[in-house]
Amino acid sequence: MQPLTTLLDALHFAADQHRDQRRKDVGATPYINHCIALAELLVRVGQVDDPVVITAAILHDTVEDTTTTFEQLEARYGLEITAVVREVTDDKTLPKDVRKQLQVEHAAHASTRAKLVKLADKICNVEDVITSPPADWPLERRREYLTWSGKVVDGCRGTNAALEARFDVLFAEGMAQFAA
Numbered sequence: 514m515q516p517l518t519t520l521l522d523a524l525h526f527a528a529d530q531h532r533d534q535r536r537k538d539v540g541a542t543p544y545i546n547h548c549i550a551l552a553e554l555l556v557r558v559g560q561v562d563d564p565v566v567i568t569a570a571i572l573h574d575t576v577e578d579t580t581t582t583f584e585q586l587e588a589r590y591g592l593e594i595t596a597v598v599r600e601v602t603d604d605k606t607l608p609k610d611v612r613k614q615l616q617v618e619h620a621a622h623a624s625t626r627a628k629l630v631k632l633a634d635k636i637c638n639v640e641d642v643i644t645s646p647p648a649d650w651p652l653e654r655r656r657e658y659l660t661w662s663g664k665v666v667d668g669c670r671g672t673n674a675a676l677e678a679r680f681d682v683l684f685a686e687g688m689a690q691f692a693a
């Protein structure tokens with residue numbers, strides 16, 4: 514498949530896999546909007562033009578949050594894209610606090626492509642926590658989320674200056690807002 518065909522196929526596939534899921538904001542945004550947000554941020558802010566990264570961003574939560582398997586992704590999208598998705602997928606058999614700690618420890622050892630997807634995921638989630646947070650999160654929990662995201666992003670630094678700067682602006686904005 515041509516890269517653009519693959520990208521659109523992945524968008525179609527991810528939309529279908531996430532079809533019954535919503536984000537945690539009050540408006541219950543369709544889940545796929547988050548996947549599109551990562552891709553758009555990578556292209557617009559990060560100036561990323563590697564179709565493997567953009568396609569992996571679209572697919573980044575399919576294995577973690579739906580019935581999709583890595584075998585399915587490999588058969589449909591090949592080893593390169595699947596390898597990036599694998600790197601950004603948490604092992605859901607582990608307790609949540611362990612998974613979160615492993616994200617911090619693994620970030621610095623990830624491939625450049627996986628670091629780009631991780632950066633985009635953290636930026637989009639922090640942006641969501643600021644503008645459309647999970648309905649029941651008090652300020653302290655939002656602060657904690659930003660602090661944890663900052664630790665993961667620290668492991669990804671030196672990968673894309675524009676994305677890292679975007680995170681830093683949001684982080685400062687969020688911390689100022691949540692301190693109130």
Ligand code: NDP
Pocket residue numbers: 535536537538547574609610613634638639641642645646647653654657658
């Ligand atoms: P969650 O992992 O439960 O929720 C955050 C994740 O939800 C994001 O990483 C994102 O993941 C997804 N998400 C969906 N919608 C939104 C949205 N609108 N805004 C932001 N993210 C969204 O929460 P935590 O990160 O806080 O992790 C849970 C941890 O917090 C546990 O370790 C637990 O022990 C602890 N905890 C803390 C509490 C507190 O009050 N401090 C209370 C309860 C638990 P993705 O991009 O993958 O979809």
Ligand code: ZN
Pocket residue numbers: 547573574634
């Ligand atoms: Zn995500």
